[in-house]
Amino acid sequence: MSDAADLYQELILQHSRTPRHFGPLPQATHTAAGDNPLCGDRYQIRVQVDENGIIRDGAFEGVGCAISKASGSLLLDAVIGHSRDEFERLFQDFHAVVRGDEQSPAAIARLGKLAAFAGIWKYPARVKCAILCWHALRGALAGEHSATTE
Amino acid sequence: MEPSTGILPPMNKPAPQPLDPVAIRREFACYRQAGAPLVYLDSASSSLKPDCVIDAVANHYRQTPANIHRGLYPMSEAATAAYENAREQVRRFINAAAREEVIFTSGTTDAINLVAHGFGNALQAGDEILITGLEHHANIVPWQLLRERRGIVLKVVPITPAGEVDPTDFRAALGPRTRLAAFTAVSNALGTETPVAELVALARAAGAATLVDAAQAMACCPVDVQAWGCDFLAFSGHKLFGPNGVGVLYGRRERLEAMNPFKGGGDMIRAVTYERTTYNDLPYKFEAGTPPIAAAVGLGAAIQWVEELGLPRIATHEAALVAAAIEQLAALPGVELVGRPRRRRSIVSFQLAGIHPHDAGTILGTNGIAVRAGHHCAQPLMDYLGLPATIRASFSVYNTPEDITALLAGIRRTQEILG
Numbered sequence: 014m015s016d017a018a019d020l021y022q023e024l025i026l027q028h029s030r031t032p033r034h035f036g037p038l039p040q041a042t043h044t045a046a047g048d049n050p051l052c053g054d055r056y057q058i059r060v061q062v063d064e065n066g067i068i069r070d071g072a073f074e075g076v077g078c079a080i081s082k083a084s085g086s087l088l089l090d091a092v093i094g095h096s097r098d099e100f101e102r103l104f105q106d107f108h109a110v111v112r113g114d115e116q117s118p119a120a121i122a123r124l125g126k127l128a129a130f131a132g133i134w135k136y137p138a139r140v141k142c143a144i145l146c147w148h149a150l151r152g153a154l155a156g157e158h159s160a161t162t163e
Numbered sequence: 164m165e166p167s168t169g170i171l172p173p174m175n176k177p178a179p180q181p182l183d184p185v186a187i188r189r190e191f192a193c194y195r196q197a198g199a200p201l202v203y204l205d206s207a208s209s210s211l212k213p214d215c216v217i218d219a220v221a222n223h224y225r226q227t228p229a230n231i232h233r234g235l236y237p238m239s240e241a242a243t244a245a246y247e248n249a250r251e252q253v254r255r256f257i258n259a260a261a262r263e264e265v266i267f268t269s270g271t272t273d274a275i276n277l278v279a280h281g282f283g284n285a286l287q288a289g290d291e292i293l294i295t296g297l298e299h300h301a302n303i304v305p306w307q308l309l310r311e312r313r314g315i316v317l318k319v320v321p322i323t324p325a326g327e328v329d330p331t332d333f334r335a336a337l338g339p340r341t342r343l344a345a346f347t348a349v350s351n352a353l354g355t356e357t358p359v360a361e362l363v364a365l366a367r368a369a370g371a372a373t374l375v376d377a378a379q380a381m382a383c384c385p386v387d388v389q390a391w392g393c394d395f396l397a398f399s400g401h402k403l404f405g406p407n408g409v410g411v412l413y414g415r416r417e418r419l420e421a422m423n424p425f426k427g428g429g430d431m432i433r434a435v436t437y438e439r440t441t442y443n444d445l446p447y448k449f450e451a452g453t454p455p456i457a458a459a460v461g462l463g464a465a466i467q468w469v470e471e472l473g474l475p476r477i478a479t480h481e482a483a484l485v486a487a488a489i490e491q492l493a494a495l496p497g498v499e500l501v502g503r504p505r506r507r508r509s510i511v512s513f514q515l516a517g518i519h520p521h522d523a524g525t526i527l528g529t530n531g532i533a534v535r536a537g538h539h540c541a542q543p544l545m546d547y548l549g550l551p552a553t554i555r556a557s558f559s560v561y562n563t564p565e566d567i568t569a570l571l572a573g574i575r576r577t578q579e580i581l582g
């Protein structure tokens with residue numbers, strides 16, 4: 014029995030207990046709510062994007078489970094300082110792995126620390142927790158004000 | 164409440180033998196086949212199905228799979244007889260006055276929607292429908308849709324901090340425009356048992372019709388529609404050890420006769436021309452199309468199985484389990500019970516301090532413990548409680564004190580991993 018220990022790895026637990034980039038972002042240029050009505054998870058994600066399309070800073074706040082919170086924290090860790098296009102590529106790579114469509118060691122390694130979520134496809138009900146903040150950020154960058162992963 | 168089906172032992176006999184859940188488990192393939200111990204504490208979502216129900220459905224498809232009410236040949240006649248026999252079993256089980264008052268639907272949700280259309284569409288703008296703060300979405304959303312169609316007013320009786328419906332609050336919410344009071348007999352989220360007979364009497368005194376959502380009540384308390392005096396009662400087969408896809412709407416005959424059909428199609432008509440259709444008699448007026456015949460037969464088998472076990476014995480067994488669960492959960496550090504109703508049936512909801520219910524549900528699940536973690540299709544209730552979700556354990560005939568021990572061990576393991 015896996016006992017979910019593969020899911021709740023130390024890195025995920027750390028980021029859920031003390032998430033990074035957690036709070037407001039007054040200088041934000043883009044923001045959106047991420048809402049999973051099924052879980053009651055609800056976050057507001059904010060980023061500051063400069064004229065070159067680089068995500069200069071980002072923050073999120075709200076309530077949710079350990080998986081969604083850790084994912085928001087690690088997501089912002091990964092994208093701050095990178096371009097919108099790089100975020101979009103990471104979005105695709107992350108989705109392919111967490112949905113279980115792509116599980117090659119190379120694809121998982123490309124995710125860096127986010128590889129901690131690579132086993133979540135074995136918990137289908139939790140995949141949407143892992144991608145909630147990602148959809149919110151993508152929505153914010155597209156000028157939408159909310160995203161949902163019901 | 165006194166059982167009134169005539170099947171249950173009279174109360175002057177010696178106390179019945181307690182249920183033996185270990186023996187009962189032998190009648191369930193999913194217990195026999197489980198590789199690891201199965202700790203199933205989610206019967207409030209759907210109960211497991213005993214062999215006799217699975218066999219009844221399978222044998223129906225093997226022996227009499229023809230359609231009903233149509234064929235002029237023996238197999239169709241046998242299928243019709245089996246389907247109508249299931250209706251009679253339901254009638255007896257809920258003590259309806261007549262078989263015409265028992266409508267087969269696809270489930271509780273379908274049954275409530277039938278009332279929202281058949282009864283609700285005749286209402287006028289400004290007429291009021293009263294529900295309580297304990298309701299499942301199935302007893303909220305159909306009335307909101309009716310509000311959009313007809314401009315009715317949907318009123319909600321608030322619940323007490325303990326999670327109960329206070330009849331005084333209920334009475335205060337009834338008014339001269341209240342046309343229907345629709346409320347649950349047992350809260351699926353908190354386990355609260357509402358005072359159904361008292362609420363029905365209050366509503367009737369105010370001139371309102373009543374609908375009882377008995378989805379959560381059927382498998383744990385004797386239900387008697389005549390003793391309750393309700394106009395409508397809805398329940399599902401799958402929470403009563405029966406198949407998915409079948410449920411029941413009980414309706415008092417004069418109410419049903421006054422209502423227009425919900426769905427149009429075959430079987431619900433007497434004569435059709437392009438100009439005009441004459442509807443069939445009760446109950447067929449409300450059973451358009453080929454109904455879930457085999458599932459209804461399976462529900463009949465489930466009812467017979469429950470009657471043989473005896474609802475009073477089932478209730479005693481589950482009351483002991485839920486009381487033990489509450490006592491042990493309350494003693495565990497970091498556990499907060501949600502709702503403290505004085506009358507409770509088979510369900511306990513709780514929170515783990517600092518742990519999201521979905522994380523707990525995942526870890527319990529990987530440890531072989533099936534609970535429900537979520538809003539229980541009762542988001543307005545969760546909003547009132549100020550919680551996104553709870554963890555819910557529910558108990559049934561096959562549960563044992565060892566299941567509670569396993570749940571507590573699972574909770575401690577969850578706290579260890581996430582604490």
